[in-house]
Amino acid sequence: MALLSVRNLHARVGDKDILKGIDLEVGAGEVHAIMGPNGSGKSTLASVLAGRDAYEVTKGEVLLDGKSLLELAPEARAAEGVFLAFQYPVEIPGVGNLHFLRTALNAQRRVKGLEELDAMDFLQMAKEKSKLVQLDAAFMNRSVNEGFSGGEKKRNEIFQMAVLEPRLAILDETDSGLDIDALRTVAGGVNGLRSPQRAMVVITHYQRLLDYIVPDKVHVMASGRIIRSGGRELALELEEKGYGWLGLQDGKGAATKGGEARR
Amino acid sequence: MTTDTLQELTRRPYAAGFVSAVEADTFPPGLNEDVIRALSEKKGEPPFLLEWRLKSYRHWLTLREPTWQAVTYKSIDYQAISYYSAPKFKPKKDSLDEVDPEILRTYEKLGIPLVEQQRLQNVAVDAVFDSVSVATTFKDKLAKAGVIFCSFSEAVREHPELLRKYLGSVVPHSDNFFAALNSAVFSDGSFVYIPKGVRCPMELSTYFRINAAETGQFERTLIVADEGSYVSYLEGCTAPQRDTNQLHAAVVELVALKGATIKYSTVQNWYPGDAEGKGGIYNFVTKRGIAHERAKISWTQVETGSAITWKYPSVILKGDDSVGEFYSVALTNNLQQADTGTKMVHLGKNTRSTIVSKGISAGRGQNTYRGLVKVLKSAENARNYTQCDSLLLGDKCGAHTVPYIEVKNASAQVEHEASTSKIGEDQLFYCRQRGISQEDAVSMIVNGFCRQVFKELPMEFAVEAQKLLGVSLEGSVG
Ligand SMILES: Nc1ncnc2c1ncn2[C@@H]1O[C@H](COP(=O)(O)OP(=O)(O)OP(=O)(O)O)[C@@H](O)[C@H]1O
Ligand SMILES: [Mg+2]
Numbered sequence: 001m002a003l004l005s006v007r008n009l010h011a012r013v014g015d016k017d018i019l020k021g022i023d024l025e026v027g028a029g030e031v032h033a034i035m036g037p038n039g040s041g042k043s044t045l046a047s048v049l050a051g052r053d054a055y056e057v058t059k060g061e062v063l064l065d066g067k068s069l070l071e072l073a074p075e076a077r078a079a080e081g082v083f084l085a086f087q088y089p090v091e092i093p094g095v096g097n098l099h100f101l102r103t104a105l106n107a108q109r110r111v112k113g114l115e116e117l118d119a120m121d122f123l124q125m126a127k128e129k130s131k132l133v134q135l136d137a138a139f140m141n142r143s144v145n146e147g148f149s150g151g152e153k154k155r156n157e158i159f160q161m162a163v164l165e166p167r168l169a170i171l172d173e174t175d176s177g178l179d180i181d182a183l184r185t186v187a188g189g190v191n192g193l194r195s196p197q198r199a200m201v202v203i204t205h206y207q208r209l210l211d212y213i214v215p216d217k218v219h220v221m222a223s224g225r226i227i228r229s230g231g232r233e234l235a236l237e238l239e240e241k242g243y244g245w246l247g248l249q250d251g252k253g254a255a256t257k258g259g260e261a262r263r
Numbered sequence: 264m265t266t267d268t269l270q271e272l273t274r275r276p277y278a279a280g281f282v283s284a285v286e287a288d289t290f291p292p293g294l295n296e297d298v299i300r301a302l303s304e305k306k307g308e309p310p311f312l313l314e315w316r317l318k319s320y321r322h323w324l325t326l327r328e329p330t331w332q333a334v335t336y337k338s339i340d341y342q343a344i345s346y347y348s349a350p351k352f353k354p355k356k357d358s359l360d361e362v363d364p365e366i367l368r369t370y371e372k373l374g375i376p377l378v379e380q381q382r383l384q385n386v387a388v389d390a391v392f393d394s395v396s397v398a399t400t401f402k403d404k405l406a407k408a409g410v411i412f413c414s415f416s417e418a419v420r421e422h423p424e425l426l427r428k429y430l431g432s433v434v435p436h437s438d439n440f441f442a443a444l445n446s447a448v449f450s451d452g453s454f455v456y457i458p459k460g461v462r463c464p465m466e467l468s469t470y471f472r473i474n475a476a477e478t479g480q481f482e483r484t485l486i487v488a489d490e491g492s493y494v495s496y497l498e499g500c501t502a503p504q505r506d507t508n509q510l511h512a513a514v515v516e517l518v519a520l521k522g523a524t525i526k527y528s529t530v531q532n533w534y535p536g537d538a539e540g541k542g543g544i545y546n547f548v549t550k551r552g553i554a555h556e557r558a559k560i561s562w563t564q565v566e567t568g569s570a571i572t573w574k575y576p577s578v579i580l581k582g583d584d585s586v587g588e589f590y591s592v593a594l595t596n597n598l599q600q601a602d603t604g605t606k607m608v609h610l611g612k613n614t615r616s617t618i619v620s621k622g623i624s625a626g627r628g629q630n631t632y633r634g635l636v637k638v639l640k641s642a643e644n645a646r647n648y649t650q651c652d653s654l655l656l657g658d659k660c661g662a663h664t665v666p667y668i669e670v671k672n673a674s675a676q677v678e679h680e681a682s683t684s685k686i687g688e689d690q691l692f693y694c695r696q697r698g699i700s701q702e703d704a705v706s707m708i709v710n711g712f713c714r715q716v717f718k719e720l721p722m723e724f725a726v727e728a729q730k731l732l733g734v735s736l737e738g739s740v741g
Contacts, residue, residue: 092694
């Protein structure tokens with residue numbers, strides 16, 4: 001059984017349909033990449049999986065280890081092991097980064113019936129994990145993402161992922177805004193977190209990231225559907241030929257009727 | 264987030280809302296000169312004090328209740344209030360053994376176990392129950408340092424000369440409507456004197472509790488810090504949950520002599536009324552300090568309770584190089600109203616003041632910051648920095664900022680910054696995605712917003728304030 005199963009998922013905001021039937025199976029230990037033009041619904045898919053209540057699921061199901069997620073609140077999904085690295089990480093002024101993360105971890109541990117980590121144990125663990133993305137200790141006690149540069153925010157997301165040890169990690173454009181060195185660091189961090197028990201969904205616009213984080217599968221999304229799936233080479237082909245090759249106007253998501261381009 | 268969730272989450276019982284079964288000696292409602300005479304006699308006061316009360320009362324009769332503040336309430340019937348209520352046993356402050364166990368239990372329920380405090384913490388507590396001060400802990404230790412910390416009534420008996428010198432010296436009996444009323448009928452409160460050069464060996468703390476129905480609480484606090492001394496003082500307040508509004512009109516006077524520092528912190532959690540705005544405390548308080556040469560007065564307040572909060576802890580920067588600070592968190596939820604801020608009056612040279620105000624509005628709460636920075640001609644090189652931030656939770660509440668600035672000396676530097684923000688759905692989702700419940704997320708975000716103020720509170724109280732804020736809000740968001 002796949003770790004994540006998304007079946008015929010439809011979602012909308014208000015009366016605007018955004019996801020129009022997504023099917024996706026990601027097995028434990030696998031990394032899948034999702035690509036696709038701006039506005040095609042990639043972040044929406046990520047948000048819906050994480051349970052953002054701005055989106056209404058109108059059809060379909062989402063299973064994590066066979067267990068349905070859609071009825072669960074975002075925090076309950078997090079405790080089940082869903083982690084989303086945000087495309088735009090949010091600033092929380094006055095709330096210390098470490099305090100935030102410890103609160104999160106302990107909340108998850110409580111749900112799982114585990115003992116909470118005290119400040120000392122947590123600090124030690126956090127320090128260890130921060131090495132993974134080379135996040136300087138100075139960031140630990142600053143307010144969550146406040147005044148962080150774009151790249152620092154993205155590193156902080158991966159640091160949080162390292163601490164929270166999710167079952168399913170969804171990385172939404174974690175590579176955008178990173179310089180080359182940071183890209184390597186972040187990708188290194190992500191690779192360090194690959195494990196046979198964990199599944200990852202990596203949303204990106206750039207093939208380059210996939211040189212570092214080598215995916216098992218690549219999916220192309222357009223207009224709220226997955227219109228093409230393949231191996232790594234699909235990403236290379238896309239890079240070369242652009243979305244037009246798939247019958248899509250480059251940079252626009254709305255050109256095709258899903259059925260045609262779909263295999 | 265839907266309004267429903269919002270309402271559900273903001274609806275939360277007031278934990279301190281119980282009534283204690285203490286037998287009380289209570290005056291019948293009503294106010295006239297005879298009541299004041301009886302009150303003064305009950306307390307065994309010297310003639311000068313009775314005279315002062317009567318003078319204040321006569322002045323009060325000539326005043327009208329002010330209406331300029333941005334709060335609305337049904338006018339108060341001053342004849343329907345009882346001006347004295349005391350637990351029936353004779354309060355002796357030397358030993359807690361003599362305090363009515365029911366009162367001790369009340370404080371325990373509120374998380375202020377006096378006995379515990381005495382044993383474990385380095386905080387001396389004076390507890391005011393209705394009108395009378397019932398216990399002052401740590402007397403001996405303080406006495407060794409020469410510090411006087413006692414109830415106002417006791418100070419009247421034991422230290423009349425100090426009282427006579429400083430009573431009304433900062434807030435005159437004629438200052439305003441509620442201060443005049445308080446001066447006429449004040450029942451008890453705390454008195455502190457720190458001798459020259461002494462650093463008070465512990466935090467001093469007063470807990471105010473209104474228990475009896477239909478009573479007003481009119482306490483007075485007077486703190487005198489002699490030259491070069493230091494004291495940190497905290498007051499906390501709760502009241503039972505009742506359908507009628509109760510008046511709390513206190514006066515606090517601080518005198519910081521040359522080189523002295525007074526840090527005054529308030530955590531106010533009077534009953535705010537229910538979700539429909541029924542009941543709750545009217546918290547109309549006059550607080551002011553005079554800072555002499557090189558002295559510093561710092562007010563920190565966390566106002567989460569009361570149906571209406573209306574107060575402006577102020578500093579008169581009289582001496583050269585004196586410093587005034589005001590750090591405030593005011594939270595209004597449901598139908599609560601707060602009109603609060605400060606006045607910094609710069610008289611001396613090189614005087615400095617800092618104002619940091621954080622207003623949080625939830626439900627249909629209304630929150631107004633009203634502040635005055637006044638730099639007089641004599642105040643060469645005065646500086647002020649003001650920062651007013653408002654946080655809105657939901658779209659039915661309001662935040663207002665009314666800064667008055669009067670500068671009569673061109674060398675002054677006055678800076679003002681203001682911001683208004685809303686707890687964003689994105690912030691909440693971010694927290695929840697990490698596993699933090701909605702309620703905890705709101706409380707965390709709000710606490711973060713208040714951090715600048717909380718870090719000014721003594722450690723133990725900062726923790727208490729954070730909890731209070733969490734309780735007062737629990738997840739309200741829009
Ligand atoms: N909360 C919302 N309200 C209204 N429209 C929305 C909302 N969220 C997403 N949309 C719309 O849904 C579509 C898909 O947006 P989404 O952010 O999922 O795209 P994306 O594939 O992540 O794009 P990008 O590559 O630019 O990040 C867009 O047209 C967007 O405007
Ligand atoms: Mg996106």
